[in-house]
Amino acid sequence: MGNYVRIFDTTLRDGEQSPGATMTSSEKLEIAKALSRLGVDVIEAGFPAASPDDLAAVRAIAEHVGREPIEGRPSSEPPTIVGLARATKGDIDAAWEGIRPAKHPCLHTFLSTSDLHMKHKLRMSREQVLARIAEMVAYAKTLCPAIEFSPEDAGRSEPEFLYQVLDTAIRAGATTLNIPDTVGYTTPDEFGSLIAGIFANVPGIDDVIVSVHCHNDLGLATANTLAGIRAGARQAEVTINGIGERAGNTSLEEVVMALHTRAPKFGLTTGIDTTQLARVSRMVSTATGIVVQPNKAVVGANAFAHESGIHQDGMLKHEATYEIMRPETVGVTQTNLVLGKHSGRAALSARLVSMGYSFDGPALDRVFARFKALADRRKQVHDADLEALVHDEAAPDVEAFTLEGLLVGCGTMGMPTATVRLRCPDGKVRVHAAVGTGPVDAAYKAVDAIVQTRATLLEFTVRSVTEGIDALGEVAVRIRELHGHEGVRAQHDGPQARVFHGNGADTDIIVASVKAYLRAQNRLMAATGGVWDAPVSRRDGVVPMEVIDLQLVNGAEPSRAS
Numbered sequence: 001m002g003n004y005v006r007i008f009d010t011t012l013r014d015g016e017q018s019p020g021a022t023m024t025s026s027e028k029l030e031i032a033k034a035l036s037r038l039g040v041d042v043i044e045a046g047f048p049a050a051s052p053d054d055l056a057a058v059r060a061i062a063e064h065v066g067r068e069p070i071e072g073r074p075s076s077e078p079p080t081i082v083g084l085a086r087a088t089k090g091d092i093d094a095a096w097e098g099i100r101p102a103k104h105p106c107l108h109t110f111l112s113t114s115d116l117h118m119k120h121k122l123r124m125s126r127e128q129v130l131a132r133i134a135e136m137v138a139y140a141k142t143l144c145p146a147i148e149f150s151p152e153d154a155g156r157s158e159p160e161f162l163y164q165v166l167d168t169a170i171r172a173g174a175t176t177l178n179i180p181d182t183v184g185y186t187t188p189d190e191f192g193s194l195i196a197g198i199f200a201n202v203p204g205i206d207d208v209i210v211s212v213h214c215h216n217d218l219g220l221a222t223a224n225t226l227a228g229i230r231a232g233a234r235q236a237e238v239t240i241n242g243i244g245e246r247a248g249n250t251s252l253e254e255v256v257m258a259l260h261t262r263a264p265k266f267g268l269t270t271g272i273d274t275t276q277l278a279r280v281s282r283m284v285s286t287a288t289g290i291v292v293q294p295n296k297a298v299v300g301a302n303a304f305a306h307e308s309g310i311h312q313d314g315m316l317k318h319e320a321t322y323e324i325m326r327p328e329t330v331g332v333t334q335t336n337l338v339l340g341k342h343s344g345r346a347a348l349s350a351r352l353v354s355m356g357y358s359f360d361g362p363a364l365d366r367v368f369a370r371f372k373a374l375a376d377r378r379k380q381v382h383d384a385d386l387e388a389l390v391h392d393e394a395a396p397d398v399e400a401f402t403l404e405g406l407l408v409g410c411g412t413m414g415m416p417t418a419t420v421r422l423r424c425p426d427g428k429v430r431v432h433a434a435v436g437t438g439p440v441d442a443a444y445k446a447v448d449a450i451v452q453t454r455a456t457l458l459e460f461t462v463r464s465v466t467e468g469i470d471a472l473g474e475v476a477v478r479i480r481e482l483h484g485h486e487g488v489r490a491q492h493d494g495p496q497a498r499v500f501h502g503n504g505a506d507t508d509i510i511v512a513s514v515k516a517y518l519r520a521q522n523r524l525m526a527a528t529g530g531v532w533d534a535p536v537s538r539r540d541g542v543v544p545m546e547v548i549d550l551q552l553v554n555g556a557e558p559s560r561a562s
């Protein structure tokens with residue numbers, strides 16, 4: 001029986017049967033190359049009778065991937081190239097036409113053996129099915145030395161009849177017998193017993209490769225495949241990301257990593273270079289348009305991500321606390337400690353250290369409290385958020401400038417214009433109007449003129465925090481101190497220039513935008529010691545700006561001053 005498990009990849013055949021997963025011939029060829037480099041033993045390249053294009057794709061794969069081992073393939077032999085065919089001469093001829101250029105071609109033919117399928121789908125008796133298997137396997141054998149036969153719906157076939165079917169196929173020349181749980185109906189104990197029963201009851205079974213092919217309708221495909229392997233099967237039919245008909249096939253990465261990670265239990269090996277798993281997974285997802293669910297085992301975005309504080313603390317102390325395999329083993333660059341509302345001080349402090357900051361004691365407590373407040377509002381806190389938050393720690397909220405009024409004009413019939421009225425640190429209210437590429441740009445230009453900005457806008461994000469037409473919009477901005485500014489901030493110039501963030505919420509998104517921008521500007525100003533050079537007014541003929549006297553008593557018209 002040996003301890004080597006052949007990996008038979010059917011991403012390009014059963015995987016392509018996923019609704020909407022149809023790939024172009026060139027995509028299939030690229031994936032076949034990637035599968036070869038990954039180290040799969042067998043590539044089921046397609047179902048050539050399905051269409052001329054599928055036949056052409058299978059042929060191209062046989063020629064370019066199946067003739068020679070392509071560069072980077074771990075084995076010195078090219079993979080076996082398989083073409084699937086119904087138990088009909090026409091299908092078998094088409095499949096042979098596709099695979100024949102390969103160094104190791106294999107014709108795969110199948111026929112249903114469950115009473116349900118024979119009666120309702122094939123409308124054939126058991127005798128007719130046995131006769132067809134004998135005839136078609138023998139015919140295929142006249143074309144190709146390697147023949148795989150699959151009794152479709154074996155999982156629901158009557159075991160005694162199945163033994164007869166397999167015996168017939170061996171006698172007719174089959175070299176591989178594949179046992180499919182076509183509709184993902186069996187449970188691991190049943191499937192393991194089915195394989196064990198086949199080994200015990202089919203003459204000549206030890207001279208052929210016994211293969212398993214499971215579907216995931218009950219989420220048991222990987223468990224059933226492993227049960228089949230434990231019972232003696234030495235070929236697993238799998239797909240990348242587990243794609244395939246309906247709920248999919250057994251996923252390649254799960255079976256391979258189960259055998260790899262639990263090697264002492266199974267005592268089995270494969271030829272797969274596991275470090276390529278993540279890359280091939282992404283490639284298949286892109287080609288098929290089937291997104292990998294984030295919590296997918298081995299290759300999902302969250303497979304090596306930890307969000308909760310207790311887990312993150314454990315991971316920082318010893319990675320084996322919450323990871324049974326290293327991310328590098330499957331080609332993921334590193335463990336991801338995601339900072340979010342469930343994170344604790346240990347993870348926050350470790351991330352800050354990796355960003356070049358060190359906080360402890362009360363300072364860490366303060367940053368942690370602000371981090372939690374932010375995490376409550378966001379799904380994830382990114383490094384950029386932390387950067388802003390850390391700088392805010394040095395520059396707490398101040399109200400140097402406050403918004404007194406805003407008027408915007410925008411649309412398709414003129415230049416977007418904004419008039420902004422701010423109360424300034426010297427107690428005066430200043431008004432400025434500006435035009436921009438849009439109302440926010442115009443408003444920000446007006447603010448810049450009044451606050452005499454010494455920063456550049458890095459990021460502007462807007463989201464709706466409530467639903468409906470009266471939704472509250474929240475704007476978050478990040479600004480960075482301008483480079484080369486002289487004076488008190490000279491030490492912060494260059495790439496180390498400080499970043500400040502501000503948030504604003506309002507049902508009017510332009511108002512929210514200006515509030516957010518002002519908060520960021522206020523923080524910058526506080527961090528620079530409150531230094532502000534009041535802009536020169538319109539009357540001085542330099543900056544067109546109105547300065548309004550502060551004395552607004554009971555709504556009286558403000559008097560003008562310069």
Ligand SMILES: CC(=O)SCCNC(=O)CCNC(=O)[C@H](O)C(C)(C)COP(=O)(O)OP(=O)(O)OC[C@H]1O[C@@H](n2cnc3c(N)ncnc32)[C@H](O)[C@@H]1OP(=O)(O)O
Pocket residue numbers: 014017047049050051085086087088110111112121122152182245
């Ligand atoms: C479990 C699996 O994954 S099986 C593989 C599934 N893959 C595919 O179906 C590949 C894509 N299929 C196709 O392109 C088309 O179905 C074709 C070209 C293969 C056949 O198309 P059509 O000739 O129009 O037949 P159609 O698909 O409508 O019906 C299938 C026929 O094949 C018969 N059939 C099904 N399985 C087999 C088999 N293993 N051996 C022989 N005949 C079979 C059915 O009984 C039915 O015959 P009927 O028309 O006499 O009733």
Ligand SMILES: CC(C)C(=O)C(=O)O
Pocket residue numbers: 014110150151152153178180181182183213215
């Ligand atoms: C053709 C066979 C192997 C199949 O795909 C199945 O039964 O699921």
